[in-house]
Amino acid sequence: MYYICCMNSEFVQNWFSQVKKGTLSYIILIILDEKEYYGYELVQEIKIHTTLEVAEGTLYPLLNRLKAEGIVDSKWVEQESGIPRKYYTLSKSGKATLTEMQKIWSALETAINKLQK
């Protein structure tokens, strides 16, 4: 019967957007753990390393939230063009947060892998 074998694409899409929403901050922290990035550069890094289609504008509210939580630090750096860049780095608390998130992610991954076997 068709309705049994056909996947519920709406459900999958909703689930994927929830996963995306939940993992974006984790992805940002992993990227910022390497070096400091400015907003546009960070968007490009996300695009290079993941297949996530992220609305670029949504990144800034998230970065602001991470900053307010003390997870990232930011500073304006003047440029020759006269248009400064805002660089983001992982704070001390951000590094500890990332370590904790990595533990959780690994545990989740192991559990899911076990279930899928």
Added chain:
Amino acid sequence: MKRIVFTNPAAQKIYDDYIKRVTRCIRLLSADDQRDTLMEINSHIYEATNAAPPENEIEILLDTLEKLGSPEEVLQPLVAYKKAQQATRSFNPVHILQAMRLNIANGAAYVILAFFYLLSVSFCILIILKIIYPSHTGLFMQNDKFIAFGFTTELSGGLTEVLGQLFIPVVILLMGALYFLNTLLFRLLKKE
């Protein structure tokens, strides 16, 4: 903030219009937050348009702005969050009301908060009514039973206002308690 200059006048107009929309969207924020947000969006547009090959300014700009998204949509969470931060810092009722309006879509708790604020405003109106219509405003009892707290146009037989001159101080106390509880609840919500 330094404005980006485009050689094509149409591109310049598109950019100026977008910046105007951003400015409109963030007008409720503090001056520092407005400047910071505007500079960040401007920096993104500049970097994105400069990273692309300089073929068609308009196409590149339109593509950049499309990827950034509509300011009204993408900046809403940022404005709501920053406004909530400003409200919890300042205790200013205007900021708290604005923050509640912006965050109301984020949960039922904000609807309850909005209701409590409305109640505080109603209490304020009751004080004015007590001064104008003292016998029609107060705590009304009939045969030792609670009937109403507020304003009534009809004073049927046996209905007595029991608080008298104490009504205004009681309402002020209630307003203060509501305001304090609301702000406390607002701070707790912000911590979540």
